[in-house]
Amino acid sequence: MKKILFIEDEATLQKTFGDVLQQKGYKVINALDGEIGLRLAKSEKPDLILLDLVLPRMHGFDVLKRLKQDPETKAIPIIVLTNLEGIQDIDKVIELGATIYLVKTQYKVEEVIEKIKKILQQ
């Protein structure tokens, strides 16, 4: 069973989207902020990380940077799932090594699940 680390501070989203992921057969690990996310990424070695950008204590950019710098976590594909939409944000995120960047309001739940499936199949 594939493991997905969900780094997101909105409890509602963690619950609803987390429920869907579990239904689709994934094991979901939740992290409410960047520091916890980094720790869990190292200890749980997930197959995929869903990362929000606006997080308490550590901004998503910093989390992304650290994940890609750490040899233990740099190979894990990362989907940045956020509501920030600036071109600079998108460019920066791809430059830092994220696999794809999704703006939450522009995608349906099912579409996000499809993207996750595709990346995990690679």
Place this chain on the structure above:
Amino acid sequence: MAQDILNQLNVLNQCRRYGLSPWQCPQFLFLVMGIVIIISSIISYLIGAQYIADPEVVVFIVLSIATILFIISYIITRSFERLAEASRMKSEFINIVSHQLRSPLTNIKWTFEILTSKNLEMPTGKVEEYMTNVKDNIARMVELIDDLLIVSRIEQGRIPMRKKEIRLESLIEELVSRYKVFAEASHIELNFYPQKNLPEIFVDPSLIKLVIENLIDNAIRYTRGGGKVKIKLEVKAKNILFSIQDSGVGIPQKEQKYIFQKFFRAENALKERTKGSGLGLYVCKSIIDKAGGRIWFKSEEERGTTFYFTLPIK
């Protein structure tokens, strides 16, 4: 066309549109510079006509005028910088606001998709939880939009103040009894200690109510269970002094200077609750400043915070 030209000449109106004082506004400063040039040219001609044999005086006059013009040009350049900064802050504001509105919107949108989708199964027994989520997020959006409207009106100086003679302690008593239930639910003691024989004050009650609601809300939210919130009201010099003391998480020293800024959330506040709009204290400060009072706080991390504000007694 004549109307347009007249409008352009009405420099003070233009400056007001930017929200800047005339002395920071480029158009006004150019006008001042123009007047200085004209007057100084006339004066130097008149003086020059008298002292034409004395070149030092003429040189002195020319240098003084050049210096004055240089200073005014420098001030004008700075005022352009301020305009650019104001414009940049507006774009940033819009970015932050869109993000703040999108978060609850995503919650609602995705919850609905899950509730109505044929491909996604609703986890049994969770319908009520999901419905509550939607309700909470709608309330969040409403609150944010209300806050934004207030902020916008404050910035344009368009807050209508409907002042009345009121007894502040009655207003606070009403709010305290309303919030007591909310506080008790989190095992927090909320008490109000008004001084005796307090005078009436001349303020807009709905605005002051907003300030006090915000302060009480914050005090309760950032205080952990078993804590106490104490509200005091007394006379100090020519003002009425309101203070609200909580035993909450406090505000870290290095963040204290940003507390009243728009959208600022202290790091430890963000840890407790990421959903605040960060506009509350900005709104409070604007209202108290406009009412002729002063608002400040004392805080120690992990010990608690006390917020104070004064309002003048007429």
